[in-house]
Amino acid sequence: MNGASREALAAARERLDALTDSRSVDAAKLAEELAAVTALLHREVSLRRVLTDPAQSGEAKADLARRLLSGQVSDATADLVSGMVRSRWSQPRDLVDSVEELSSLAELTAAQRSGALDDVEDELFRFGRIVESSTELRAALTDRSATAAAKTALLRSLLGGRANPATERLVVRLVTQPRGRSLEAGLETLSRLAAARRDRMVAVVTSAVALTDGQKRRLGAALAKLYGRPMHLNLDVDPEVLGGISVRVGDEVINGTVAARLEEAERRLAG
Structure with a gap:
């Protein structure tokens, strides 16, 4: 997303957090309704263009969204979407992507509430x-x-x-x-x-055999120290790596497997 859409999404996330901080708001229901709005905006190309048209005032777009959603979703969802269309978006698709992201975040918030x-x-x-x-x-x-x-x-x-x-x-x-x-x-x-x-990163860890609890704790601590943030480990077992482990954090791969070392040795011999 470009600058305007990034700012609009950040503001929408803050409004979502404020809403879901209240236990009176059903986060799972909010997620379901936002998913329905996502489907509507994805399906109706002309509607999402109108709701992101920079030539229209934010209040006019908010009023349109509120009229369309009235009686179809809860007041909390209607208010959240109305607030989003008041913002400036770089392109119409960014609004749809952002409503969908808020739907997922609301669902994850519901899961977090229940532990x-x-x-x-x-x-x-x-x-x-x-x-x-x-x-x-x-x-x-x-x-x-x-x-x-x-x-x-x-x-x-x-x-x-x-x-x-x-x-x-x-x-x-x-x-x-x-x-x-x-x-x-x-x-x-x-x-x-x-x-x-949980304000943490994800590391995908692949090893030839399952790691012990002690190994998982040590690896998690080492990665958290390396990246400066708590780390959630997604563990995968693949006998083809032969030994050692491979760790992927985002686009970065730390490959310490025997298979990788053998491949590197073969490349050097071929060179």
């Missing part, structure tokens, strides 16, 4: 690994000819009773409303937002 945020983080990561390892499942979830109802039924058969309800809702929304993103990118974004709820 389930860590579980949701881990479940999102594990689900991503399941999708990555099953071409048939990925094909079924990304099939454009399949209906949203069919995909939802498939996900509920996979996750229902096995994952936190917040995880299930987040994944269902992502799969049924992909909005041009890959499934992997969407899951990674959700993991990043979940980590941000």
